[in-house]
Amino acid sequence: MYDTYIEHVFADLRERAGRVALISELIGTEISEAMYLLHWLQSAQDSGEGDIVEMGVAQGSTSALLANEIMNTGRHLWLYDSFQGLSRPTAEDRLIDDIEARGSMDSYESAMSFPQQFVRQRLASVGFPPDRTHVVAGFITSEVQDLPESVAFAYLDFDLYKPILTGLRLLGPKTRPGSVLMVDDYGYFSSGPQQAVRDFLAEDDRFDLVVGPRSAGHFCALLRR
Numbered sequence: 001m002y003d004t005y006i007e008h009v010f011a012d013l014r015e016r017a018g019r020v021a022l023i024s025e026l027i028g029t030e031i032s033e034a035m036y037l038l039h040w041l042q043s044a045q046d047s048g049e050g051d052i053v054e055m056g057v058a059q060g061s062t063s064a065l066l067a068n069e070i071m072n073t074g075r076h077l078w079l080y081d082s083f084q085g086l087s088r089p090t091a092e093d094r095l096i097d098d099i100e101a102r103g104s105m106d107s108y109e110s111a112m113s114f115p116q117q118f119v120r121q122r123l124a125s126v127g128f129p130p131d132r133t134h135v136v137a138g139f140i141t142s143e144v145q146d147l148p149e150s151v152a153f154a155y156l157d158f159d160l161y162k163p164i165l166t167g168l169r170l171l172g173p174k175t176r177p178g179s180v181l182m183v184d185d186y187g188y189f190s191s192g193p194q195q196a197v198r199d200f201l202a203e204d205d206r207f208d209l210v211v212g213p214r215s216a217g218h219f220c221a222l223l224r225r
């Protein structure tokens, strides 16, 4: 399947040792979705300097994939998570897809909670250097100081309105032309991520919005002009 996508869809994606095995370990992410993510990661890296960010890491399987891709680049990997699961949904979060059949948006508070140790173990298993790893634990707020100087690529996967808008506001000023901010669950699970993107773009008009094809999951990419 991977080879078919490389041949017919992502012909520009350069090969990377270990990638296929790490894609097969992703949880809830299809091959086409992972490759779409990697397509934009490569584009962002090719366009210049900056670190790589994941906001909402859960058990760290995507973190390991990103780490493997940037292994030889000298770039740092910044990982943000409460490690206590989802924060409380707000009014902007209407339940669109009841992915865990919980019956209401509110019942997703604290869902998807994994210990920080999981992501550390996954990064160790791919051999990513600890001195280029920054794990920032805690519910995201606008007061967070632990941020990269410059961001090439960020994958925001907090699932909810408030943390995604907070993350975009923190990272937007750290981008440069060619940087890519990807938001997951755009029009999926909760209405919040799409609303957060809309509100962020109303504040910062330096980004072009690209909504990914359905076959590539529920991503949108904000491309910094």
Ligand SMILES: C[S@@+](CC[C@H](N)C(=O)[O-])C[C@H]1O[C@@H](n2cnc3c(N)ncnc32)[C@H](O)[C@@H]1O
Residues within 6 Å of the ligand: 027, 029, 054, 055, 056, 057, 058, 059, 060, 061, 062, 063, 080, 081, 082, 083, 084, 085, 086, 087, 111, 112, 113, 114, 138, 139, 140, 157, 158, 159, 160, 163
């Ligand atoms: C869908 S999971 C992330 C999945 C991960 N990106 C992957 O590809 O495997 C969402 C994560 O966001 C975290 N999260 C949700 N709301 C948060 C908040 N307000 N602050 C920090 N982390 C939060 C949760 O703890 C959870 O681990």
